[in-house]
Amino acid sequence: MITGYSWIGGRRGAGGGESWQARNPATGDCLEPIFHSEQSVDAAVACADAAFSEYSAVSDASRAVFLRTIATHLRAAEVALVERVGLETALPPDRVRGEMARTCHQLELFASAIEDGSWRQRSEDAAEPGRQPQPKPRLVSERRPLGPVAVFCASNFPLAYSVIGGDTASALAVGCPVVVMAHWAHPGTAGIVAQAVRAAVDECGMPEGVFSMLYGRGNELGGQLVAHPAIRAVGFTGSRRGGRALMDIAAARAEPIPVYAEMSAINPIFFQRGATGDDAMLDGLVASLTGGIGQFCTNPGLLVCLAGRDEEALTDGLRARLKDAEPGVMLHRGIWENYAEGVARMEKLARDVVRHPLSDGRGCQQVFACDAETFLADKALHEEVFGPSTLIVVCRDEDAMLAVARGLEGQLTASIHGEATDFSRRLVAVLETKAGRLVWNGFPTGVEVCASMVHGGPYPATSDGRSTAVGPYAMDRFTRRVCWQGEGWWI
Amino acid sequence: MITGYSWIGGRRGAGGGESWQARNPATGDCLEPIFHSEQSVDAAVACADAAFSEYSAVSDASRAVFLRTIATHLRAAEVALVERVGLETALPPDRVRGEMARTCHQLELFASAIEDGSWRQRSEDAAEPGRQPQPKPRLVSERRPLGPVAVFCASNFPLAYSVIGGDTASALAVGCPVVVMAHWAHPGTAGIVAQAVRAAVDECGMPEGVFSMLYGRGNELGGQLVAHPAIRAVGFTGSRRGGRALMDIAAARAEPIPVYAEMSAINPIFFQRGATGDDAMLDGLVASLTGGIGQFCTNPGLLVCLAGRDEEALTDGLRARLKDAEPGVMLHRGIWENYAEGVARMEKLARDVVRHPLSDGRGCQQVFACDAETFLADKALHEEVFGPSTLIVVCRDEDAMLAVARGLEGQLTASIHGEATDFSRRLVAVLETKAGRLVWNGFPTGVEVCASMVHGGPYPATSDGRSTAVGPYAMDRFTRRVCWQGEGWWI
Numbered sequence: 001m002i003t004g005y006s007w008i009g010g011r012r013g014a015g016g017g018e019s020w021q022a023r024n025p026a027t028g029d030c031l032e033p034i035f036h037s038e039q040s041v042d043a044a045v046a047c048a049d050a051a052f053s054e055y056s057a058v059s060d061a062s063r064a065v066f067l068r069t070i071a072t073h074l075r076a077a078e079v080a081l082v083e084r085v086g087l088e089t090a091l092p093p094d095r096v097r098g099e100m101a102r103t104c105h106q107l108e109l110f111a112s113a114i115e116d117g118s119w120r121q122r123s124e125d126a127a128e129p130g131r132q133p134q135p136k137p138r139l140v141s142e143r144r145p146l147g148p149v150a151v152f153c154a155s156n157f158p159l160a161y162s163v164i165g166g167d168t169a170s171a172l173a174v175g176c177p178v179v180v181m182a183h184w185a186h187p188g189t190a191g192i193v194a195q196a197v198r199a200a201v202d203e204c205g206m207p208e209g210v211f212s213m214l215y216g217r218g219n220e221l222g223g224q225l226v227a228h229p230a231i232r233a234v235g236f237t238g239s240r241r242g243g244r245a246l247m248d249i250a251a252a253r254a255e256p257i258p259v260y261a262e263m264s265a266i267n268p269i270f271f272q273r274g275a276t277g278d279d280a281m282l283d284g285l286v287a288s289l290t291g292g293i294g295q296f297c298t299n300p301g302l303l304v305c306l307a308g309r310d311e312e313a314l315t316d317g318l319r320a321r322l323k324d325a326e327p328g329v330m331l332h333r334g335i336w337e338n339y340a341e342g343v344a345r346m347e348k349l350a351r352d353v354v355r356h357p358l359s360d361g362r363g364c365q366q367v368f369a370c371d372a373e374t375f376l377a378d379k380a381l382h383e384e385v386f387g388p389s390t391l392i393v394v395c396r397d398e399d400a401m402l403a404v405a406r407g408l409e410g411q412l413t414a415s416i417h418g419e420a421t422d423f424s425r426r427l428v429a430v431l432e433t434k435a436g437r438l439v440w441n442g443f444p445t446g447v448e449v450c451a452s453m454v455h456g457g458p459y460p461a462t463s464d465g466r467s468t469a470v471g472p473y474a475m476d477r478f479t480r481r482v483c484w485q486g487e488g489w490w491i
Numbered sequence: 492m493i494t495g496y497s498w499i500g501g502r503r504g505a506g507g508g509e510s511w512q513a514r515n516p517a518t519g520d521c522l523e524p525i526f527h528s529e530q531s532v533d534a535a536v537a538c539a540d541a542a543f544s545e546y547s548a549v550s551d552a553s554r555a556v557f558l559r560t561i562a563t564h565l566r567a568a569e570v571a572l573v574e575r576v577g578l579e580t581a582l583p584p585d586r587v588r589g590e591m592a593r594t595c596h597q598l599e600l601f602a603s604a605i606e607d608g609s610w611r612q613r614s615e616d617a618a619e620p621g622r623q624p625q626p627k628p629r630l631v632s633e634r635r636p637l638g639p640v641a642v643f644c645a646s647n648f649p650l651a652y653s654v655i656g657g658d659t660a661s662a663l664a665v666g667c668p669v670v671v672m673a674h675w676a677h678p679g680t681a682g683i684v685a686q687a688v689r690a691a692v693d694e695c696g697m698p699e700g701v702f703s704m705l706y707g708r709g710n711e712l713g714g715q716l717v718a719h720p721a722i723r724a725v726g727f728t729g730s731r732r733g734g735r736a737l738m739d740i741a742a743a744r745a746e747p748i749p750v751y752a753e754m755s756a757i758n759p760i761f762f763q764r765g766a767t768g769d770d771a772m773l774d775g776l777v778a779s780l781t782g783g784i785g786q787f788c789t790n791p792g793l794l795v796c797l798a799g800r801d802e803e804a805l806t807d808g809l810r811a812r813l814k815d816a817e818p819g820v821m822l823h824r825g826i827w828e829n830y831a832e833g834v835a836r837m838e839k840l841a842r843d844v845v846r847h848p849l850s851d852g853r854g855c856q857q858v859f860a861c862d863a864e865t866f867l868a869d870k871a872l873h874e875e876v877f878g879p880s881t882l883i884v885v886c887r888d889e890d891a892m893l894a895v896a897r898g899l900e901g902q903l904t905a906s907i908h909g910e911a912t913d914f915s916r917r918l919v920a921v922l923e924t925k926a927g928r929l930v931w932n933g934f935p936t937g938v939e940v941c942a943s944m945v946h947g948g949p950y951p952a953t954s955d956g957r958s959t960a961v962g963p964y965a966m967d968r969f970t971r972r973v974c975w976q977g978e979g980w981w982i
Contacts (some may be wrong), residue, residue: 052850053920123943139943144923146956221952255901255950258957332779410746420979429544432973440977442628452614452630454974458745464969465637466749473972478956481964483945484921486931488911 002084002191006182006215007198009047009208010368013466018217020393025090025336025361026329035187037216041179041225044212048148049230051209056145056175058206060119064111065270066204067351069172070164070453071104072195073203079491080192084211085158088186095292096159098138103159105449106166106470113472119143119479126426127487138487143479145175146258150225152239152246153190155331158265161469162186163213164334165213167260168475172210179231180213187215200474210300219245224257227249233478236261237297237469240384240460247463260477261463264384265412266301266391267444272399272418276305277313281441286321286365288443293328293363294388295335298413298444303392304404311394317432318367322354324389327362330387336361341400342385349381350391350475352372363387372400375464376407398423402430410458410465411435413444434458436468493575496523496691497673497706500538500699505531509708513678516581517820518826524679528707532670532716535703539639539668540721542700547636547666549697550939551610552851555602556976557695558664561655564687564694567924568938571683575889576649579677583666587650590796594650597657597961598938601664604703604963609918610970618978628977634970636666638723643683643737644708645728646822647786652960653677654704655682658726658751661965663701665948670722671704672713675822678706689733710736713729717741724969727752728788728960731875732953738954748951751968753947755875756903757792757882758935761892761918768804772908772932777812777856783818785879786826789904789935792875795872795884798862801978802885806844809858813845816852821878824880827852833876840872841865841882847864854878863891892923901949901956902926904935925949927959 006013015036016388022031038044055130058066074081078100085096113119128136160166170177182190194213203213214221219242226234226249234250234257237241243261250259275281288300305314330336340358346368351462356364369392375381381391395401405414405427416427416433431438436457447455447470455470456462462469467477507525513522523682529535549557565572569591576587604610611633619627638661644653651657659669659966673681685704692702705712710733715741725741726732726749734752741750766772787893796805821827822843831849839860847855860883866872873881886892896905896918905926907918921930938961940944946961947953953960958968 053924057920094689125939125941125943134937136939136941137942139939141943141945147924181913222599247742247747251739251747256738256742256954258955345765429548431636433544435973436971437974437976440975440979442977446625448616448627448630448976450616450630452632452974454632454972458950458971461746464749468905468972480927480949480958481945481947482926483928485928486933487941 001186002033003253004035007194007213007368008043009212020217022088024087024352025332030461031087035215036212038221041221041228044179044214045228045230047209048179051177051207052147054207055177055210060114060117061244064115066206067107067111067205068198068202070197073199074104077192077196084188084192088189089158089331099159103165105467106234108167110169114173119475135260137485139483139485141481141483142190146478146481148230149478150177150231150234151180152222152236155183155185158186158189161237161376162198164449166474171478172473174479176478177210181225182188182215183212184217189443223249227253231256234259240264243463259463260467262297262469263460263462265297266384267298267411267413268302269300271305271310273306275418276310277406282317284443288445289390290365290388293330295331296445298443298447301390304401305389307396319354322365327359327364329361332362339363339387343389345380349378353392369394370447372404374403382409402426405430408434410461412461413437413439415439415444417441431490493524493679495526497529498704499686500703506706508610511708511798513579516577516709516823522578529705529712531827532712532719535670535705536719536721538700538703539670542668543638545698546668551605551608557691557697558598558602560691561688562598562693564690565595567685575683579680580649580822590650591855598660601660601905605664630974630976632938632972632974635973637969637971639721640667640669640969641722641725642669643713646674646676648733649677649680652728654681655688657960662969665966665970667969672716673704673706683830696956701980702904707915718744724748725750731755732955735738751958753788753960754951754953756788756952757875758789758826758902758904759793760791760906762796762801764797766909767801773808775934779936781856781879782936784821786822787936789938791935792881794881797865798885798887810845816856818850818855820852821854830854835882836871840869844883861884863895863902866895873900880964893917896921901915901924901952903948903952904928904930906930906935908932914964
């Protein structure tokens, strides 16, 4: 049942701040119930802080059971979630079920990683009592949880990067209590998921404050949360402006804290000579461009090819496949407005390749083009247009292609198509410094949840290019290594 | 030969900024030659940036040889260094030789860690081409260097945390070019060390820009360096004010970068009931307090004991051992002035236990005391007094001791003496969240250079409590994980 009130540990919040209703993006209709912004984060953070010492001492095995129990309760809510997510985000049932499976898989992946203790990355140096000129003491070090973590939900992953998504799951896995800020656009979804998490907290007898979820319209409450002295780290998925605002708040604190914000990327795909004409490749490209109505953080917003035949094959191939594309309802009004603004910007700065009229609240694949010199000269062409829009950058030769690579901002991904050549090596050497993940003859969408995944990248792709938001290394973000010196009972 | 000019890669800087001479802290005399501040960091950073792609592609084996060659050239300069370090810092020959050995050991430790490739922390997921509903691609991820790194030298470790100290060595180890800011108080030492590093660059045929060293009086040039867009990370050892200033500059950049600043700590030692009277313990404590004239970052500035017999045994033991202590020359005038100011602050806020008159430029162990309530009520008592001064905090019972532990800021170390009891466990649970390293029945000074060491800790001990400045994990600071997806020739 969705009550419209926050969870402060196991209690309901009192609201008292701004109220609002979610809207169905397909119809514009208001959805029941009314949601009530909390007025302060203090109670939730105090609750998380109070839970930290107990929760961080819970055994790895018990935390693993807790994560698996959350997955069980989440699965039990699948029917309700498919309906509510659909109403609040226009995501189709199959996508919601897929995202649900991924969310549960993440919980189980983290559960496995803590069961075997590998998350601790234990290191041990034996004592050398006879060493000269002085004895060496025994030293052991391991990772330990940072403390209460604030997590901000993503608009585009209402399950996998929201209330119990990758950030929350990885923080809970290592022993950090979490205070979640629900996303204003899918508060009902957040309510259903939070109820599942709370049920698992109760069933597993975890400390009450291990999980809270706050409703808050606007940015005020989120800013309070990041500034709160008891919060020790932040996870965020959203816009560059939003992420940077949180980074700045965190950096200005008396004690600055780490912020892991996944923000913006245009995920370039580089086509080496002769690599643009293959039908299977073009089919795959179109699927990657249009999947989720272009609303994935790994959506390819930049296609870099050589002038002449390659450009022709690419534009012809895209035109043929996209000319009858149907518009799809975007996640929420604000996203559509930003999309429309971005498309208008591209219209001014680049030439049309494939265009569809902008219909209210709906996105349909737009393809623009410009040459490398134009691209390099205008930073506005480097900005992400979140949604179905991509820019072809046409290079007169391979040097221009390398210059485009060098001119890029930080990216989540960079892909290369074609044969392995000396040029590929030079391109890879540049792209390695620009992106968290390089894809060879493939597409960036469809982030594999596995040990070797890096879903991160240099700023502005993320706030912290040393981190990944997907895979077991995501847990490292919420830990620090602690060392114990001396023979002792303690470790 | 010490020329007084910066190294811009393999060339000498032109100076042109403020000039100054080092002073012998024992006599106040100016030392030859004159040092010339560079006017801009641009040439050195451009040089480092140009070297990055080549240097990051140098094989692990060749970088290891480079580090070992630096150590060889450094050892060849030992006689000159013992003399010059002594003149510039008043550190005695044995200490300089010990620090020299440690500096070379660090270089060799990092060399070993890169020779076996372990620094890359490679992870591999095999492809599953037959997986349903979609195939799993092959994914490999490894750590890669961040790019050019700025390193600021420490006043108190003119070798081990200066020009080719732990920060520079760990950055070079993973493939990052380094631009060093020399410390104004020991510029001649910096010149000798830089010459040794440059000789190794030439001998090993490394790219010219892999190492530069800038002279700059004042904070202007260092601020420029941290703000420079091509600098990707910062290592710093020094004051809390200095470190925070660099953190703020780095956080305000268009692309914020990580800062690893080791700043300030009072390294509390907790004495459980009955643990203050042992003679061997008291001898060890006094050695830890007075070593290096109290000018170690791990110097114990806080001794926490129980009222009554324990307090009496501790104060009697310290009085007996410290009453005839001789003053020693401190590292430089600025450090002495801050020390004198800190001692004056303690005089006002706490009672005397062991006092020695303040003689110009010299420090001699001061011991103050106050009760737990006073300590907890006044943050000025939590501030580090860098140099030989310590504060005994007297607790009426174990609960007060726990309250003191909870009231602490972030620390590099926290030590506990006594028997293992339930109380020890409670104390450790608190101190784990406060310090990077816990020491059981030992002393925090004498940082072991080994795999399990954590020389770090929550703010304000360092800017980034997730990192260590000592041991092979120090290399992680200058890397990010990159993932390669797809069957390919490339990894």
